[in-house]
Amino acid sequence: MSSVLSDAHLTEGMRSVFVELLVHGPLSRAEAARRLDLSPSAVTKLTKPLLQNGYLLHQPSGDRSMMGRPSQPLAVDPARAALLGVKLTEDELFAVRTDLRAEIQHELRRPLLSHAVDDVVTRIGEAVRDLTGSGQPPAALGISLAGTASGGDPVVPTSPFLGWRDVPLGDLVAAATGLPVVVENDVRALTAAQQWFGAGVGRHSFALVTVGAGLGCGLVIGGRLVSAAGRGTGLVGHLSIHDNGPLCELGHRGCARAYASSAAVRRAVASTLDRSDLTFEACLALAAEGQPAARRIFEDAGHALGQVVATVANITGVQLVILSGEAVAMYDVCAEAFDAALTAHTHWTSTPVDVVVKPFTFSEWARGAAVIALQHRILGR
């Protein structure tokens, strides 16, 4: 696959310098050299072609408030290339156009009219056209969705919400748009965005746990996004919490999903209060107002989430867990139960794990898809 930087001949060394500047820049030559364990003259040599073709630029040193006078820090020119990201849900499509540093420039949201593959490909094609307009053609398109997709494979093996099996989505969209396309599991894509441009920057290892229609978990271990084609990773939804708890739709008694998914919480509140009209947001409002049953149901959800986060940290050793997802707003009403479960289930020899709560937006998930496209184009994987 040719690279996003395809007009330059990209060596492994050039890639490393580019990624370092993209994620941590602007950096002085000396600092980039120190971080990459290279000599400053090697950095000069590696960055020369990237400066020539405009992917890097010299940042005017006056921009930075630093002691001393840094000699022309190097930075990526974010405007040098654009990326597109699309996140598919059960009934909608969210798409963004970003710059090279994954800053969102435009976004749009469209209903999916059906789950028929051709229809979805058509909708993606329309979104691509609308986001491209008469501007610079994007370098690549990332598509993220729930299921067992894994970057590099254009085929989606299973996507439960869309009812898909073995759909060659990547090839179909590539044919329809003429763009290089990367398809990835949505939680892994969001994890990639956190790794390069979010709370995971500078962390060797971390996990992202999401709560929404289901529970998800993405992992970065040893600086790499963990992927397991065919098996999936971070499958925490059916972790057993209480063996006398409520059922999930697969018949597991008391699994994490049966406590903490937005649908499970909504069903539990609606049924306890005999109010089938309640939305998840209305349930959340009731809990926030102190309605005791609603409160307890959210506390049970918080307990399950805390146990999930502790289990992930115990097994993988991550010291940071980012919490997000469509239903992450529940954290506000169940933080105490979450913290108590996290503490109770953290292994007694471990230091406490850091938890960062990221408010949810669908644009953020679409941005994750753009970052996956960027990583594949730059790293050539």
Add this chain to the structure above:
Amino acid sequence: MSSVLSDAHLTEGMRSVFVELLVHGPLSRAEAARRLDLSPSAVTKLTKPLLQNGYLLHQPSGDRSMMGRPSQPLAVDPARAALLGVKLTEDELFAVRTDLRAEIQHELRRPLLSHAVDDVVTRIGEAVRDLTGSGQPPAALGISLAGTASGGDPVVPTSPFLGWRDVPLGDLVAAATGLPVVVENDVRALTAAQQWFGAGVGRHSFALVTVGAGLGCGLVIGGRLVSAAGRGTGLVGHLSIHDNGPLCELGHRGCARAYASSAAVRRAVASTLDRSDLTFEACLALAAEGQPAARRIFEDAGHALGQVVATVANITGVQLVILSGEAVAMYDVCAEAFDAALTAHTHWTSTPVDVVVKPFTFSEWARGAAVIALQHRILGR
């Protein structure tokens, strides 16, 4: 740190070729080149100094039954260097001397007279002398023990069985023996041995789950042994299995350790049958003979182990789990319960995980310590 191959100037490329031949050899130049994505002439150049100083040799092609005529396959000379490995338990020391391919040449077993650090260092020193004799001095010594030790740090932060906190074991033993010393968590060390010379060879990712005095888990993800200084990884012992189950010694109700550790199984059988004299082995024999209570207690242990293995695989995405440890013989009487729990708790979108059961020996754990020393000496980490 100078390398086990310290008379050669070891570049990154030479290291890669050496490890490839160590783990997968003998290999023809062409095959080594293909595996490492190098040209055959690059392999020739990289292996030349290693051949000159005797770390590599040309294997007579007559040794191999292959179609065609391989042109002098390359192999590591296992006799070129020796390594020592020591595994500490609560009351004993196990030590081995191995060749470069971690084949055990000599082994010994000694009681620990006390947990006093000086005493233990003295015992290790004696074992090193006895295993070295008048032979070739070993290139390095690895020490493995339960606790939060992590390779590269000579200090043992905590070792529960020995009652140690912040013991600079590596430096003390290095001073006593004059050898380079690497200290590592025992489960991680055993995992390293499986990675380079066991069931994990050729696997990108796998887990090792051990059952004995406690439960342990080592992870290789993306070709690397996962380590998390200060936190530990693979902490599966207190995973919650049943919330109305027996207590562990930390007061957790129904955690995996309360069901499956050798002490928990022994206590449960002894107390149910009112026979405090029963050893773990006697309990196992009763279960094997079909004594119903003993059988059920081992089945409960198997269920807990199956749930642990499924949870590790769900979260990390590994497709292979190696099962070992002092009490792994229990698998024979609880395989059915283990398999049922593994299937029930494997995520519904995942392919089944492969499980390989490795019979337990303490020498194997001491060998793990030798492999950790080897990895640190070669990889320079």
